[in-house]
Amino acid sequence: MPSDRITPPSALLLLPPPPSVSFDQFRTVYEPILSTVYANLLKALNGSNRTASLEIALSLPGLQSPSCQPPTRAFASLQRIVEHMYRLVGVICIERKIEMEAPGGIDSRVILLDFDSVRETTATATNPVPVERNGPIVDVKTLASSGRLWDSIFYPEIPVGQDLATAFSSFYTPTKDPNGGVPQSVPGSPQWTPGESLVVPGEPTKSLLHHSVILGGTFDHFHIGHKLLLTATALVLQPGGTGPSGQRRTITIGVTGDEMLKNKKYAQFLESWDERCRSTATFLTSIMDFEPPGTEPACIEQIYKPGPNGRQMVMKIGPGITLKMAQILDPYGPTITEEDLSALVVSQETRSGGAAVNQERAKRGWKQLEVFEVDVIQSGEVPSEDVEDFASKISSTDIRRRRMELAMI
Missing domain, CATH: 3.40.1160 (Carbamate kinase)
Incomplete structure (x- = not known):
């Protein structure tokens, strides 16, 4: 190389x-x-x-x-x-x-x-x-x-x-x-025999296909925790070739607006909403779009509408797939303004948010979202002297703190 x-x-x-x-x-x-x-x-x-x-x-x-x-x-x-x-x-x-x-x-x-x-x-x-x-x-x-x-x-x-x-x-x-x-x-790779039945299916449910999936977060200073959440969200979206012919599939990411982050620690080192959206879109494109050379490049459309969730960044990231990033200014975002959503992805740390969202949707007489919970990346295998460093690398707050410390040198 x-x-x-x-x-x-x-x-x-x-x-x-x-x-x-x-x-x-x-x-x-x-x-x-x-x-x-x-x-x-x-x-x-x-x-x-x-x-x-x-x-x-x-x-x-x-x-x-x-x-x-x-x-x-x-x-x-x-x-x-x-x-x-x-x-x-x-x-x-x-x-x-x-x-x-x-x-x-x-x-x-x-x-x-x-x-x-x-x-x-x-x-x-x-x-x-x-x-x-x-x-x-x-x-x-x-x-x-x-x-x-x-x-x-x-x-x-x-x-x-x-x-x-x-x-x-x-x-x-x-x-x-x-x-x-x-x-x-x-060279020197360990010798092993691959296991069988590593992917374990769960019990069949009535709702298996989701053409419209949503996830919310800040996505500041992109790290491996964000990558896990977004990959899990992509896994929930129905595969190509399934569902009604010509039906578009949509991943909606509610990205916390700048106004909601003013009181965050080290707020002066927060990335802007546009920067956070672009990092998110770049990653999702990298794990989802495998079109061969010559395919028309993705086009990003900026949308500004009055009302909640009116600011959006929309792009196509593969055949039949739309990525929509909406600026959220409250805890619910598009989950209570877009009835067509069918699935919500949450982390173990935000599982209570799924129940709250469905309560609000029930008040509107809307269909409940199927909630998918994602593990939190564990640090138990890191040597004790490195645990704090590991945690800081997957914490946007600690990443901002380090940026502040570097700026003061």
Whole structure:
């Protein structure tokens, strides 16, 4: 990976399934691999003030099996797996003093990869299988054909890792340095056998498909906690090819307006509403839009209307998907002004908000939102001397505090 460059270095890591979905197993098999890849990216940064990017494509068996479709059937299981991956990213970066999402550091993003080595043998470059190009769950062909600009592609040096890399290479045409198109094995990777039935479906419910999902938050100084919440929200949205033909799918993000944040700690270091919206949109696009090169770029529309939630930023982030960010000036936002919403995503810390929203909707005679709860990223595996540092890296308040301290030096 060249170090004398202007654009920040970028990489893709293809990960086979873990032995089990316990965090301990995640750490045992993935930590050495991630640490090596991070070291490569830091070397490419060469001490510069740029931010490297790493896309982690985590393969899981059964992602597209009928029992796990649509993804809301397995929401609890899938969001926990994503939490484990981001938690591990945080643990590694804290222990190795690597900045996350900041200049001189690494911006890691997790997507879920549907890969079945038996099925993939029927899907070759000359015999393609039709696919939907929406994440955060993608198949190998979609990922390889997306035209993303990776300098390096890595995979663990185990048989199933080689199978994954071979399948990927059968579809991939490098768009940058041709040497970057050859997946590289990570030497010294732990040897393990991938587990089975890692994705656990829940009980069937009447409401499985959601064409309009909402999440609310401040999204100040974007971090891995935000990434987990937004990925979980994308998992709730109904997959492409389901539901009525031509029906648009919408993710609404209620982004707290600047006026509601005046009394926040270190308020002078808050990002503006526009900055927070753009960080949110950039991340969601990166995990959801896998259209190949030549696709018309997304267009951002700024909307200003009188009344509640009137200020919006709207963009299309994939075939049939609209992302709408609305400025919220009260605790409810669009949940009590837009009847068509069908699902709400909350964190464990804000679970009471889901009940309050549905109470308000009931007063209007509206359908209740199905509420999906997302885990909070845990810090229990971080050495005791680093726990406070870990917590500060996933706290927007502490990030602002550090910015203030730096400004005073």
